[in-house]
Amino acid sequence: MKRKSFVASLTLLPIVKLFGTPGGLISGECRTQRDAEGPYYKAGAPLKTTIETEGDALTISGRVFQSSNCATPVANATIDIWHCDAHGNYDNNGFKCRGVVKSDSQGRYSFKTIFPPSYGSRPRHIHFKVRAAGFKELTSQIYFKGDPNLQNDFAKNAEPSRVLSIKETQGGQHGQFDIYI
Template identity: 35%
Template sequence: MAVSPASGACRSGPTPSQTEGPYYTAGSPERTNLVEAGTVGTPLLVTGVVLNADCVPLSGARVDFWQADGAGEYDNAGFQLRGHQFTDELGRYQLETVIPGVYPGRSPHIHVKVFANDGREILTTQLYLTGISDQIADAIFDAALLAQDEAPDADGHRHVSFNFVVVE
């Protein structure tokens, strides 16, 4: 995926921050697939690019993901549906996960933290899904954080994309 200032990827400014929430656990395993045996939920592919405010892709940025399973439950004892990865030389990430479930007061969302190469946390936010997250009352929902639907992946699963624009 080629991204440039002309493409409009950075036109709206930095990605809005959102609360970390009570369920972040440091020390997640490095992986691009959060789905383990027994994981509840419908498969979801999330892809995108991490960019700086000048729309330059950030290689080697650490991206942490964590979320509830398809039933709206978090794993607070281990690392199911938790993991981190590093962006490639073009700033890209790719995550295999499941569509998060609903729990009281929240629409389905995926938590994200982005860290610079030097380890500084530069963004904490949440991603939402069109047609699901925007249909449920949620006091912190932000339409600017809706992932864009893409063509289904090779297995026919839902595929969404989101580019994170960060201030270093």
């Protein structure tokens, strides 16, 4: 490669980095951050759209997308959800505050639960594990804006894209979270 061609190609690097290939961002730019599974995951939760009702009602909805282009919906993804109860306790014997939902043909999912409390130095959070054919399993969690423990969390991993704003609606509190696998 001639020196002038090489230097010219370097000037395009920021543009390629920003826009990637035609049709979208570079692969992985929208990928949801991974987390450790943690000690309270329990396999075998039942399929249900209402996870918990004893506490302040909260609905979480969103879509599951391919991170390769940040736009293609992932149908039939399994979203395994778990969090503590209104008293900050995890049910390790049964499936209280645990459940599984599936994304529809457009990648949409939704579930009703409670707004989990913070406990210790941990901020309020909901864990999830996402599985879909052809994709690597994703374990992550979401947090909530305004929680004072976000700054104190021992894990220090609540990146802004996973901190939800909660809106008051007629049906209660609602959070929107899109998942990129």
